[in-house]
Amino acid sequence: MALRQQLFGNQGDWLEHTLAHAGDTLPETEGRLPDGSRIRRRALGVLELTPARAEANANQEALIVSAGVHGNETAPIEVLNGLLEELLEGHGSLACPLLLILGNPAAMVAGTRFVDVNMNRLFHGAHRRADYQGRPEAARARALEDHCRAFARTHSGLALSHYDLHTAIRPSHREKFALYPFVSGRQVPSAQCDFLLEAEVETLLLQHKEGTTFSSFSASELGAESFTIELGKVRPFGQNDLGRFTGIRDALRRRFRGAPAPRPARTLTVFEVVHEILNTGEGFQLHIPDDVANFTEYAPGTVIWDDPDTCYRVGERPEAIVFPNREVPVGQRAGLMIRARD
Ligand SMILES: O=C(O)CCC(=O)N[C@@H](CCC(=O)O)C(=O)O
Numbered sequence: 111m112a113l114r115q116q117l118f119g120n121q122g123d124w125l126e127h128t129l130a131h132a133g134d135t136l137p138e139t140e141g142r143l144p145d146g147s148r149i150r151r152r153a154l155g156v157l158e159l160t161p162a163r164a165e166a167n168a169n170q171e172a173l174i175v176s177a178g179v180h181g182n183e184t185a186p187i188e189v190l191n192g193l194l195e196e197l198l199e200g201h202g203s204l205a206c207p208l209l210l211i212l213g214n215p216a217a218m219v220a221g222t223r224f225v226d227v228n229m230n231r232l233f234h235g236a237h238r239r240a241d242y243q244g245r246p247e248a249a250r251a252r253a254l255e256d257h258c259r260a261f262a263r264t265h266s267g268l269a270l271s272h273y274d275l276h277t278a279i280r281p282s283h284r285e286k287f288a289l290y291p292f293v294s295g296r297q298v299p300s301a302q303c304d305f306l307l308e309a310e311v312e313t314l315l316l317q318h319k320e321g322t323t324f325s326s327f328s329a330s331e332l333g334a335e336s337f338t339i340e341l342g343k344v345r346p347f348g349q350n351d352l353g354r355f356t357g358i359r360d361a362l363r364r365r366f367r368g369a370p371a372p373r374p375a376r377t378l379t380v381f382e383v384v385h386e387i388l389n390t391g392e393g394f395q396l397h398i399p400d401d402v403a404n405f406t407e408y409a410p411g412t413v414i415w416d417d418p419d420t421c422y423r424v425g426e427r428p429e430a431i432v433f434p435n436r437e438v439p440v441g442q443r444a445g446l447m448i449r450a451r452d
Pocket residue numbers: 180230231276277278279280289323325338433434435
């Protein structure tokens with residue numbers, strides 16, 4: 111049976127197949143790429159690729175690349191699907207093991223950030239909370255964690271990186287930026303900074319505490335060098351200007367093929383996350399205009415949010431806001447406050 115037929119049935123590619131079978135439980139299946147690499151469909155929207163020759167892995171690494179954890183963030187989905195198409199067509203040879211993930215098929219079909227609960231707040235144990243039991247996105251988060259754990263175990267001798275690709279709801283003074291999950295005692299490796307620059311991501315936010323995002327899971331539980339990478343603006347499928355996403359496309363293509371990294375021509379601008387704004391419930395007020403762009407700066411002493419019991423003011427140095435969102439449920443993130451690193 112032809113490889114595409116084996117993997118995608120009557121659908122033309124991975125993305126179409128994932129959309130067509132959202133909600134279905136599918137048997138595992140596998141085949142061989144033109145370069146002899148093995149490709150296994152572990153689950154709907156989860157593909158594991160293993161190079162034909164282990165010695166081709168010059169960088170001695172394994173990569174997890176995810177997109178579509180939020181279903182309306184379609185550009186990274188289209189980029190990842192395009193990179194897979196290149197491998198399926200025999201363009202270039204795979205050098206390193208890959209786990210490719212389309213995170214939330216049901217939300218991708220709906221064209222929404224999520225269907226029931228924000229899946230990117232369900233990782234790193236959150237999906238085990240009592241109030242999330244029986245919720246499809248919690249079950250999907252648990253399943254994705256299991257696939258990532260198995261992949262990390264299989265390739266425990268390789269350096270593991272995880273790039274969780276997103277796009278942002280709002281405009282941003284810095285279009286492309288990455289978030290580096292907090293893990294006590296570690297620093298971001300310079301090679302990872304160079305990769306971000308290669309992908310045209312020139313801004314890095316260092317998280318200040320562990321979280322429940324996909325990248326926080328892979329960093330904390332798998333020891334991966336993980337990043338959430340924000341690559342532009344939310345757009346419906348087919349309405350993305352993919353010319354704005356060639357940086358991440360070309361950088362991932364190079365990593366997939368095991369080619370040497372280019373010398374970076376720029377340096378990263380680094381911010382520290384200093385405060386996570388949570389919706390505290392009754393009386394919570396976020397004093398940020400609805401149309402404010404990410405990285406809008408606020409002067410020392412500015413009140414950012416308050417509720418009947420407390421308030422948050424900008425400290426002694428200017429801070430900027432990222433991901434402001436007053437619509438989140440009580441207890442969830444309504445924004446991040448960041449400060450330029452010294
Ligand atoms: O634009 C927004 O408000 C959110 C964009 C988005 O989905 N960002 C991620 C960031 C994850 C992280 O903090 O690493 C999210 O909110 O899940």
